[in-house]
Amino acid sequence: MLEYLLQRAFQGVLTVFAASIIIFLVIRLVPGDPAAMYAGVDATPETVEAIREEMGLNAPLVTQYFAWIGGTLSGDFGRSYVAKVPVSGLIAARVEPTLVLLIGAVTVMTIFGFAMGAAAAISRSRAVDAALTAIASFLSGAPVFWIGLLTILLFAVYLRWLPVGGYVSLADDPVASVKTMIMPCLVLGLAMAGTQARFIRASYKEVLNADYIRLAQAKGASRMRVIRKHVTRNALVPIVTVFGVAIANLLGGAVVIETVFTWPGLGLLMINSINMNDYPTVQAILLLYVVIFVIVNFLTDLSYTLIDPRIRLTGAKT
Missing domain, CATH: 1.10.3720.10 (MetI-like)
Incomplete structure (x- = not known):
């Protein structure tokens, strides 16, 4: 039974990790530049570039991803590009x-x-x-x-x-x-x-x-x-x-x-x-949805073992 639950939990962690990569990459395929949007239509290219640097958008994608996922694991979802406040506060509200x-x-x-x-x-x-x-x-x-x-x-x-x-x-x-x-x-x-x-x-x-x-x-x-x-x-x-x-x-x-x-x-x-191309906020919400989805599936698997003991035995053997 414990082995079965640990196996399902490990699969859930892998799912969340894979989803975080997909979320991070897909969001960056959305048309628009957060720095240009934040700077406004009258901003000079130098101003836009400075804002991109401040937002960390000039760093390689790999560096941006690990900075984001590392902060997420420590409970820091970053700051909203639009509201200029921690994303965790926006989500909590x-x-x-x-x-x-x-x-x-x-x-x-x-x-x-x-x-x-x-x-x-x-x-x-x-x-x-x-x-x-x-x-x-x-x-x-x-x-x-x-x-x-x-x-x-x-x-x-x-x-x-x-x-x-x-x-x-x-x-x-x-x-x-x-x-x-x-x-x-x-x-x-x-x-x-x-x-x-x-x-x-x-x-x-x-x-x-x-x-x-x-x-x-x-x-x-x-x-x-x-x-x-x-x-x-x-x-x-x-x-x-x-x-x-x-x-x-x-x-x-x-x-x-x-x-x-x-x-x-x-x-x-x-x-x-x-x-508004607010990457940190979108990333955090989508990842939260994935975590909820994984938890619901895990609880569903757990309920199988409570409803039908035969599933418990079969799951333990696989």
Whole structure:
């Protein structure tokens, strides 16, 4: 068991290291010169060159990378080219809105995803199954930004029930905070719930058609008892897999949602930083996303061993 976990942890470290190299190189392929942007349109070439030297952009790429990754390992993400403050401070100020958005979206995704998927799988009505499957397919296929804009148009513009966007902390005003959370959390959560529901339905259907389930029903066990005692547990492994991937995908969806709803989280900060060629800020946020993705995958692998001991034994042998 310990060997299995150590192996997964080592793979995670390698993934983060490889991703840091890719992030560093890809960002520098983005058109634009941070020094020229910071200097302004009227700056002389000498001024731009001096700023590039100050930013460390004239150093070889290898030197720039190791300076960045070395500082990151010590907790120093560098200074923002635009805000002229430590990047760690910028990130810390944006963590709460993003965390609130993700928690709300995960809650919505879990409730609606499991409800739609399980109901479609265990329903004896083909019409109910078809309707729930169609809804799940629509939610998983529709662009998140499009659903977000329609939601704003309906509930904020026409009905005027909710604010168009922005974020209010729970500590400042609980009522206003909940109002700002409803649309972003619902839109992001329901988009992920569609995919979740389809996989849950397929997983439940597969287990329901297994021979041992039919045997249990033939022995007189009620349908709900079979579902509660046998189906749900044996369907959990693929469900947990999709759940882990969905949580990681929420990070990407959160960037879109934060942009649509002007939600002042890490996603919006990253988009603004990309537009301003703020390398240190973009690098730090992307690397943070990778670390979160790796941690979620590690916890997903760990949950396999808790759900099914056979996976624990198999993982220990590999």
